[in-house]
Amino acid sequence: MSEHAPTLVLDRASVAYGDVPVLEELHGVVHEGEAVALIGPNGAGKSTFIKALLGLVPVVRGRIEVLGRPPAQARRDVAYVPQADTLDPDFPVSVEQVVMMGRYRRIGWLRRPSAADRAEVADALEQVGLAGRARDRFGTLSGGQRQRVLLARAIAAKPRMLLLDEPFNGVDAVSQHALLEAIGALKAQGASVVVSTHDLAIAHLACDEVCLLNRHQFGFGPTGDVLTPERLRATYGGHALELRGDRVIVTQT
Amino acid sequence: MNWLDSTVHRALVEAVLVGVLGGVVGVFVIARRLPFFTMALTHATFPGIVVAAMLGVNLYLGGGLFGLLVVAAVLAFGRGRGQDFTTATGIALSGGFALGVVLVSAQDGFTRDLAAYTVGDVLAVGTGDLVATAAVAVGVLLLLALLGKELLLAAFDPVGAAALGLPTVLLDFALLAVVEVTVVATVPALGTILAVALIVGPAATARLLTDRLAPLFPLAAAIGVACALAGVWVSTQWDVATGASIALFVGLVFGAAFLGTAVRGRVRRAAAVRA
Numbered sequence: 001m002s003e004h005a006p007t008l009v010l011d012r013a014s015v016a017y018g019d020v021p022v023l024e025e026l027h028g029v030v031h032e033g034e035a036v037a038l039i040g041p042n043g044a045g046k047s048t049f050i051k052a053l054l055g056l057v058p059v060v061r062g063r064i065e066v067l068g069r070p071p072a073q074a075r076r077d078v079a080y081v082p083q084a085d086t087l088d089p090d091f092p093v094s095v096e097q098v099v100m101m102g103r104y105r106r107i108g109w110l111r112r113p114s115a116a117d118r119a120e121v122a123d124a125l126e127q128v129g130l131a132g133r134a135r136d137r138f139g140t141l142s143g144g145q146r147q148r149v150l151l152a153r154a155i156a157a158k159p160r161m162l163l164l165d166e167p168f169n170g171v172d173a174v175s176q177h178a179l180l181e182a183i184g185a186l187k188a189q190g191a192s193v194v195v196s197t198h199d200l201a202i203a204h205l206a207c208d209e210v211c212l213l214n215r216h217q218f219g220f221g222p223t224g225d226v227l228t229p230e231r232l233r234a235t236y237g238g239h240a241l242e243l244r245g246d247r248v249i250v251t252q253t
Numbered sequence: 254m255n256w257l258d259s260t261v262h263r264a265l266v267e268a269v270l271v272g273v274l275g276g277v278v279g280v281f282v283i284a285r286r287l288p289f290f291t292m293a294l295t296h297a298t299f300p301g302i303v304v305a306a307m308l309g310v311n312l313y314l315g316g317g318l319f320g321l322l323v324v325a326a327v328l329a330f331g332r333g334r335g336q337d338f339t340t341a342t343g344i345a346l347s348g349g350f351a352l353g354v355v356l357v358s359a360q361d362g363f364t365r366d367l368a369a370y371t372v373g374d375v376l377a378v379g380t381g382d383l384v385a386t387a388a389v390a391v392g393v394l395l396l397l398a399l400l401g402k403e404l405l406l407a408a409f410d411p412v413g414a415a416a417l418g419l420p421t422v423l424l425d426f427a428l429l430a431v432v433e434v435t436v437v438a439t440v441p442a443l444g445t446i447l448a449v450a451l452i453v454g455p456a457a458t459a460r461l462l463t464d465r466l467a468p469l470f471p472l473a474a475a476i477g478v479a480c481a482l483a484g485v486w487v488s489t490q491w492d493v494a495t496g497a498s499i500a501l502f503v504g505l506v507f508g509a510a511f512l513g514t515a516v517r518g519r520v521r522r523a524a525a526v527r528a
Contacts, residue, residue: 051412080413109400
């Protein structure tokens with residue numbers, strides 16, 4: 001993979017809200033077409049990691065480079081997928097209106113979506129398998145379907161880097177499969193993917209690299225090398241782990 | 254004789270203007286869950302009115318300028334560590350009203366003006382009030398049309414808006430300022446206490462009737478205009494308070510829509526069970 005250009009460079013970076021450091025000593029490189037899983041317990045700083053890549057939380061020490069630029073200057077080519085259940089399900093907005101939000105940056109201020117923008121929206125919904133739900137209200141869809149709509153919004157933005165915050169939480173098998181397919185397609189087109197998850201099986205399945213996080217970094221590298229029982233135990237603070245062959249199960253997060 | 258020389262004609266025009274303005278702005282207020290903020294603004298602009306009365310300048314200009322300060326203060330405080338927007342709004346509500354009361358109690362001589370300010374009187378609006386309301390309506394509708402999609406995103410998904418690099422603080426300020434000038438523009442007709450009815454009620458009613466964003470705006474505006482005109486008609490027929498009549502119609506229409514949708518939902522569920 002190293003013949004591809006680096007898209008994310010973490011150089012002994014620490015990020016902080018005000019004076020309170022949240023993540024320290026982040027160090028690693030992600031290349032074009034690679035996916036990295038952020039693994040760690042609740043409160044480990046996974047969401048903060050993603051916000052730092054968006055330039056929404058400042059880097060106080062070291063350096064983070066996204067697509068060769070400081071994070072805040074790379075936003076045009078970065079798409080962010082929030083957790084669906086953080087959004088108000090009563091909000092009067094349709095599925096296609098949500099996906100169109102991914103085009104706003106390209107449409108620009110004071111302008112209206114063009115036919116080309118509408119075609120991109122239809123295309124993105126097709127890719128997540130929800131073409132038939134375009135006119136439905138966002139809140140009427142299931143949690144997994146809403147997560148797919150938010151991924152479609154990111155696809156419509158044509159990103160070079162995709163950031164997903166816990167996209168598989170509470171998602172049914174059908175939606176999980178659709179999400180994994182769509183993420184795989186983006187990777188094949190050369191996009192880098194950063195995804196936070198509790199699910200080690202998904203990290204194995206979908207990601208080339210893993211970053212173990214709990215306030216600071218407990219490992220960053222190829223999935224097979226980093227997802228070891230010892231490192232996971234260190235990351236999760238010694239909480240019980242059960243090992244079954246090459247599978248590791250975290251029994252308490 | 255000019256058509257606008259008639260008190261009733263002026264009242265009808267004002268009713269249409271505040272009905273449209275309140276209805277359209279109300280859609281954002283409801284979607285963004287800002288009714289409490291809107292209520293707080295009506296109270297927090299009070300000291301600005303009192304100061305304007307003391308200085309002898311236009312009451313609504315005083316209220317409007319003071320309200321913008323309140324909006325900025327609520328935004329700044331609400332973004333602080335460990336604070337939230339609702340807390341900041343509650344403090345602005347009580348603090349603003351208390352300051353107004355203290356200022357009033359230290360004075361005497363303008364209680365009549367202030368009574369009109371609290372309950373309003375659409376039959377007393379002058380041509381100047383009409384021009385001011387029309388100017389606010391045009392400005393607000395233009396701003397909402399131009400920034401509509403960015404305001405929509407910032408309302409629905411603030412972190413997503415920030416992730417796109419949109420200036421979310423400015424967008425929040427723009428929306429709250431729109432609500433604020435709408436409150437101030439609605440005050441001559443309904444007064445501070447009742448202005449919130451015409452901003453929250455028609456949009457909430459429209460929201461019961463449709464799930465889609467685009468028809469919400471004309472529907473809320475139509476409901477607002479209908480309630481305002483009905484209120485003016487009732488108050489001229491039976492000589493009762495106009496602002497209160499308008500607010501009562503808003504409440505009645507919301508109640509009817511609520512019952513209607515509840516009954517319809519029950520019938521549908523029953524039909525689904527039989528099927």
